[in-house]
Amino acid sequence: MRTRRFLKSLFALSLVAPVLWANAQTYPARPLTIVVPFPAGGALDTVARVIAEQMRADLGQPVVVDNRAGAGGTIGSALVARAAPDGYTILLGSVATHAIAAGLYAKLAYDPIDDFAPITQLTSSPLVLTTSPQSKAKNVAELIAEAKAQPGRLNYASTGNGTALHIAGEVFRKATGVDVVHVPYGGGAQATSAMLAGEVSYVLGNPQLVVSLIQSGRLRGLAVTGPARLAALPDLPTLKEAGIPGVDITTWFGLWAPKGTPAAVVERLNASARKALAAPEVARQLQAQGDAPVGSSVADFSAHVRAEHKYWVGFVRSAGIKVD
Numbered sequence: 001m002r003t004r005r006f007l008k009s010l011f012a013l014s015l016v017a018p019v020l021w022a023n024a025q026t027y028p029a030r031p032l033t034i035v036v037p038f039p040a041g042g043a044l045d046t047v048a049r050v051i052a053e054q055m056r057a058d059l060g061q062p063v064v065v066d067n068r069a070g071a072g073g074t075i076g077s078a079l080v081a082r083a084a085p086d087g088y089t090i091l092l093g094s095v096a097t098h099a100i101a102a103g104l105y106a107k108l109a110y111d112p113i114d115d116f117a118p119i120t121q122l123t124s125s126p127l128v129l130t131t132s133p134q135s136k137a138k139n140v141a142e143l144i145a146e147a148k149a150q151p152g153r154l155n156y157a158s159t160g161n162g163t164a165l166h167i168a169g170e171v172f173r174k175a176t177g178v179d180v181v182h183v184p185y186g187g188g189a190q191a192t193s194a195m196l197a198g199e200v201s202y203v204l205g206n207p208q209l210v211v212s213l214i215q216s217g218r219l220r221g222l223a224v225t226g227p228a229r230l231a232a233l234p235d236l237p238t239l240k241e242a243g244i245p246g247v248d249i250t251t252w253f254g255l256w257a258p259k260g261t262p263a264a265v266v267e268r269l270n271a272s273a274r275k276a277l278a279a280p281e282v283a284r285q286l287q288a289q290g291d292a293p294v295g296s297s298v299a300d301f302s303a304h305v306r307a308e309h310k311y312w313v314g315f316v317r318s319a320g321i322k323v324d
Contacts, residue, residue, distance in 0.1 A: 025264075027086075027087055027262075027264070027265050027268060028059050028060070028061045028087065028088070028268075029061075030061060030088065031061050031062040031063070031064060031088070032055075032059065032061060032062070032063045032064070032087070032088050032089075032090065033063075033064045033065075033066050033088065033089050033090070034048050034051075034052055034063060034064070034065050034066065034090055034091070034092050034255075035066050035068050035076045035077075035079060035080050035089060035090070035091050035092070036048045036065055036066065036067050036068070036076065036092050037067075037068055037069060037070075037073035037074070037075060037076025037077050037079075037091070037093060037097060038067065038069050038073055038076070038159065038160075038187050038188070039067055039069045039186055039187030039188075039189065039190070040067045040187075040189070041187065041188070041189030042159065042187040042188035042189055042206070042209070043159075043188045043206035043207075043208040043209055043253075044092055044093075044094060044253055045065065045067060046208045046209070046289070047092070047122060047123055047208065047253055047286070047291065048065045048092045049065055050276075050282055050285055050286065051092075051122060051273060051276050051277070051282070052064070052065050054275070054276030054279055054282055055272045055273060055276050058272045058275055058276065059268075059272055069186065069187060071160075071161075071162070072096060072097075072101060072104070072160050072161055072162030072163045072166075072323070073093065073094065073096050073097040073101070073160075073162075073163065074097065074101055074105065074108060074109060074110070074162075075109075076091070077091055077093055077097045077098075077101075077110055077112075078109035078110045080116075080256065080257075080258060081109075081110035081111075081115040081116060081258060081259070082110075082258070083258045084258070085117075085257065085258040085259060085260035085261040085262075086261065086265070087257055087261050087262070087265035087266070087268070087269060089257075089258070090119065090255055090256060090257045090269065091116070091255065091256045091257075092122070092253060092254070092255055093253070093254060093255075093256060094164065094251065094252065094253050094254070095164050095251050095252050095308060095312065096162065096163045096164045096167075096251075097112070098112040098113075098116075098254070098256070098305055098308070098309060099112070099305070099308040099309045099311070099312040099313070100162065100163075100164060100167055100312045100313075100316060101162060102309060102312075102313050103312055103313035103314070103315070103316030103317050103321075104162045104316055104321070104322070104323050105162065105323065112305070112309055113305070113306060113309060114259065115258070115259050116256040116257065116258065116259055117256065117257040117258065117259055117260070117261045117266050118254065118255075118256055118298060118301045118302040118305055119254070119255035119256055119257055119266055119269045119270050119273060119298065119301065120254060120255055120269075120270045120273045120274060120294075120295060120296050120297070120298065120301050121252055121253075121254040121294040121295070121296040121300075121301045121304055122252075122253045122254055122255060122273065122277065122293070122294060122295070123252060123253045123286060123291040123292060123293055123294055124250055124251070124252045124291070124292045124294055125206070125207050125208075125226070125230075125250065125251055125252075125290050125291045125292060126207070126224040126225045126226025126230060126238075126249065126250055126251070126290075127164070127165065127168050127204040127205060127206065127207070127224065127225040127226075127249055127251060128204070128205050128206075128207050128210050128211070128214070128221050128223075128224050128225075128230070128233065128236070128290070129143075129172070129202060129203075129204055129221070129222040129223045129224070129225070129239065130195060130202060130203050130204075130205045130210050130214065130219050130220065130221055130222065131143065131195075131201065131202045131219070131220050131222060132195055132196070132198055132219060132220065133217065133218070133219065133220050134198060135201070135202070135220060137202075137222070138220075139222055139242070140222050140223050140237075140239065140242040140243070140244060141242070141243065143201075143202060143222060144176050144178060144244075147176075147178035147179070147180055147201075148177070148178055148179075151179035152179050152180070152181065154178070154180045154181070154201040154202070155180055155181040155182070155183045155200050155201050156169045156172075156173075156180055156181075156182060156183065156200060156201060156202050156203055156204070157183050157184075157185055157191040157194050157195060157199075157200040157202075157203040157205075158182060158183070158184050158185065158191060158203070158204075159184075159185060159186075159187050159188045159190075159191050159206075160184045160185065160186060160187065161184045161323045162323045163184075164249075164251045165188075165191065165203065165204055165205065165206070166182065166184065167249075167312075167316065167321060168204040168225060168247070168249050169182060169203075169204055170182070170319070170321050171246070171247050171249065171319075172204060172239075172244075172247050174319065175244055175245070175246045175247050176244060180201070183199075183200055188205070188206050188208075188209045189209065191203055191205065191209075192205065192209045192210060192213070195210075195219060196213070196218060196219070202222075204225060204249075206251070206290075207224075207230060207232065207233075207289060207290025207291065208289045208290060208291060211230075211232045211233060211288075211289050211290045212289070214233060215232075215233070221233055221236045222236065222242075223236055223237050223238060223239045223241075223242045223244075224236050224237075224238055224239070225238075225239055225247055225248065225249040225250070226238060226248065226249070226250050227240075227248055227250075230290050231287060231290075232287065232288060232289065232290045233290070252294070252304075252308075254301060254305070255269065255273055257269065266298060267298065270297070270298050273295065274295040277293040277294070277295040278293075278295065
């Protein structure tokens with residue numbers, strides 16, 4: 001029985017492979033879609049639209065951004081995992097979709113490693129611990145003191161259950177010993193709006209959405225989660241500098257194609273994305289909003305995803321972090 005199934009699979013592949021190979025020779029011959037598994041206006045969406053315009057010019061075809069939000073980015077990711085492996089539907093995902101999710105969900109609708117062909121890492125950035133200007137806390141120590149003086153009264157926003165901001169909030173909570181409430185929103189834009197409206201006490205936010213608001217004084221930055229200060233906000237200390245070790249969190253975004261996409265197509269997409277990241281205007285825009293452009297090779301990105309997946313799955317499970 002197994003031999004028969006194997007032969008059927010081999011026969012099916014023999015029929016499909018020549019078609020994929022032929023398509024790869026003329027790729028791209030029609031518009032491409034970048035699926036962003038989070039709402040419009042969020043951090044991934046912001047990066048996707050910057051990259052899509054540059055890739056359009058390079059590939060000579062329209063590159064459409066399609067937001068498919070839900071379940072911490074897993075709905076849109078599953079959609080791409082099931083898409084035709086022809087390079088016309090690709091995913092702009094993150095550490096949440098390809099490293100954290102597998103540790104949070106008992107049944108994930110896709111395998112972050114086996115169901116995708118990595119293309120390239122686009123960006124890397126820390127998160128920014130942010131409050132409103134009306135907050136009494138002027139620094140990290142004061143925020144922690146306020147939270148400990150009022151157990152269960154303060155709350156923090158995230159971009160949804162199971163996202164990087166949720167996990168970062170839980171890591172911060174455990175590292176500081178504060179008793180605070182998690183408030184999940186539908187995306188980064190919604191979480192940021194909640195901060196501006198004073199609905200939440202703080203957020204460990206994506207720099208793409210909070211840097212300009214901090215610079216304009218509409219929000220107050222307290223610290224960053226990375227190993228070094230953020231060039232766009234050089235006056236903010238790292239959490240380690242602020243006396244809180246163990247919250248060294250760097251988020252990252254990347255591109256994936258469905259498993260089985262021809263290597264020539266993956267390499268063409270890799271070259272196009274790296275060219276986009278190297279454009280001076282793109283680099284300036286990304287850096288101004290707190291992103292470090294990366295542009296890795298296919299092999300390097302594949303190794304990075306596997307390492308991050310192993311680390312975060314183990315971390316989330318050992319820490320006992322659950323989806324609310």
